[in-house]
Amino acid sequence: MPASSALRDCQAWKDAKLPLSTTSNEACKLFDATLTQYVKWANDKSLGGIEGCLAKLKAADPTFAMGHVIANGLVLIGTGSSVRLDKELDMAMKTMVELSKTQPLTPREQLHVSAVETFAKGNLSKACDLWEEILRDHPTDMLALKFAHDGYFYLGYKEQMRDSVARVYPFWTPDVPLSSYVKGLYSFGLMETHFYDQAAKLAKEALSAEPTDAWSVHTVAHVHEMRAEYKAGLEFMQHSENQWKDSDMLACHNYWHWALYLIEKGDYEGALTIYDNHILPSLQRSGTMLDMVDSCSMLFRLQMEGVSVGQRWQDVLPVTRPHSQDHILLFNDAHFLMASLGAQDRQTTQDLLTSLQEASESPGENCQHLLARDVGLPLCRAMVEFKDGNADRALELLLPIRYRIVQIGGSDAQRDVFNQLLIHTALNCTSSAYRNVARSLLMERDALKPNSPLTERLIRKAAAVHLM
Incomplete structure (x- = not known):
């Protein structure tokens, strides 16, 4: 992490051709400190962490538009809150937009305001388009690059995530922070x-x-x-x-x-042991969405493998339950559902499904709510059917959407939990119509990921019930 003296002031940002509309050198340096910590995925205690920097940034120049942009953008990119649910965030967004209308911001800064405002409405794709517009003229704008990268990740836009960086990569010479x-x-x-x-x-x-x-x-x-x-x-x-x-x-x-x-x-x-020593303590300490989905995904995978996880779901559910009706990302929703199913909390499960159905009926421009009807709800309902022992019905729901699950975002490694769910569902089907599905899926997985002990275990399981 750079020392405070190395952080960029007003002139340094101008020299980088990324001028900031503030006369406060302190605000500029705190903006840089916040951005740096975001990029490095680490809170620097010597700087006061991201939250500490944002508080000092606001004090240094309460009307600094880009200070409001990075503060609101980071809350939204964390996917743990939304303007629909958080009145304080909603007010902060309105303040940001009003400030932008009363100041002579640069076109780049105005685009940043518009992108964060668009992201807050759930239109992630359009927000990414606006960040890309910034990057065409300002290829070393790290905030636009990183926000777009995360936005593409949430959309499952793998090629865009790659190409967005490829387009600006030559401009990031070693002298650029x-x-x-x-x-x-x-x-x-x-x-x-x-x-x-x-x-x-x-x-x-x-x-x-x-x-x-x-x-x-x-x-x-x-x-x-x-x-x-x-x-x-x-x-x-x-x-x-x-x-x-x-x-x-x-x-x-x-x-x-x-x-x-x-x-x-x-x-x-x-x-x-890794879960107990590192993952659960981090979840209970941070309560972040990433820690939640990691905890849920890991326990769910282990249970599919036939491993007893004891009372661990009871430790996860109190953290995930308050978010079960957020519906900010379908990827998050599916993982919250793992927790309520694992803890056998039928009320929370039903509340999640009912509220997701309601969100899908009035989606507006929210891309996640638009996707809920055709992908999110069938996926969640399939998970419930699988948990209830209705493998045939679960497979009926999963097969038509298997190639669309990428649209809920996350990485290939993270979404593999749903590939494994599909295979385990097929292995437990009783209908003769589905008899060969498990075999087909396992042959496919073995071809794409050869020498996988996990796949070999699944093949042996299929062979034991005469499916191979």
């Missing part, structure tokens, strides 16, 4: 579009420049996961742990990847 982290962003997009060798090479270049770059560690972890290279993955995570464990916003997710290797290997006790 945070340039090594752009390698990490680009490597992740390459990995998600299956350019695994290029992704790993670029991520390792980023780590050579900045060993504590937890996002580039994350890309390498994904490459090993997608190739079922659990031995190499475990070795990499163990050797690099000291470099990324203090990245408080991403460390839990990297431990989740570590645990996935152990599940792949069949070391369930090892995976649960």
Whole structure:
């Protein structure tokens, strides 16, 4: 993290051709400090963390429009709150928009205001278009690049996530602050579009420049996961742990990847130890959406493998239950549902489904609510049917949407929980019409991810019931 003296003041932002409409050097430096911590996925205690920087930024210049943009944008990008549910956020958004109308902002700043305002309405795709408009003229605008990257991730727009960075990558020369982290962003997009060798090479270049770059560690972890290279993955995570464990916003997710290797290997006790020592404590400490979905996904995977998780769902549910009717991201909704199903909380399950149905009936321009009817609701209902032992009905719901689940966002590794759900559902079907579905799915998985011990276990399970 840069020392306070290295943070950019008004003139430095002008020199970077990214002028900020404020006369406060302190506000400019605090904007830089907040942006830097966001990019690095870490709260810097010496700077007061992101929240501390935002509070000081507001005090330094209460009318600084880009200060309001980054503050509101970070709340929205966290997907734990929305203007529909949070009156304070709604008021903050209105204040941002009103300020933008009373000041001679640059066209770039006005686009930032519009993009965050659009994102708040749930129109993530249009918001990304506005950030891209900024990047065409200002390719080193890190806030636009990172917000677009995260927006594409939530939409499941894998190619856009890759190409957005590719278009500006040549402009991020080593003298530009945070340039090594752009390698990490680009490597992740390459990995998600299956350019695994290029992704790993670029991520390792980023780590050579900045060993504590937890996002580039994350890309390498994904490459090993997608190739079922659990031995190499475990070795990499163990050797690099000291470099990324203090990245408080991403460390839990990297431990989740570590645990996935152990599940792949069949070391369930090892995976649960990672969960108990790192993932659950992080969830209870932070309450962030990423920690919630990691906790839910891991326990759900283990249960599908036939592993008893004891009372662990009871620890997760109090954190997820208050968000069960948020409906900000369908990806989040599906994971909250795992928690209510796992904890056998039928009321919360029903409330989630009913309120999601209502959201789908009046979607407005909210892309997630528009997608709920055709993808989100069938997925959630299939999970309930699977839990209730109605595998045939669950498969009827899952098969038509299996290639659309990417639209709920997340990574290939994260969405693999739904691929596994589909296979386990097929394995438990009783109808003769579905008899060969499990076999077909397993042959497909084995071809795409050869040498996977998890797949081999599933094949043996299918063979035991004469499906292979």
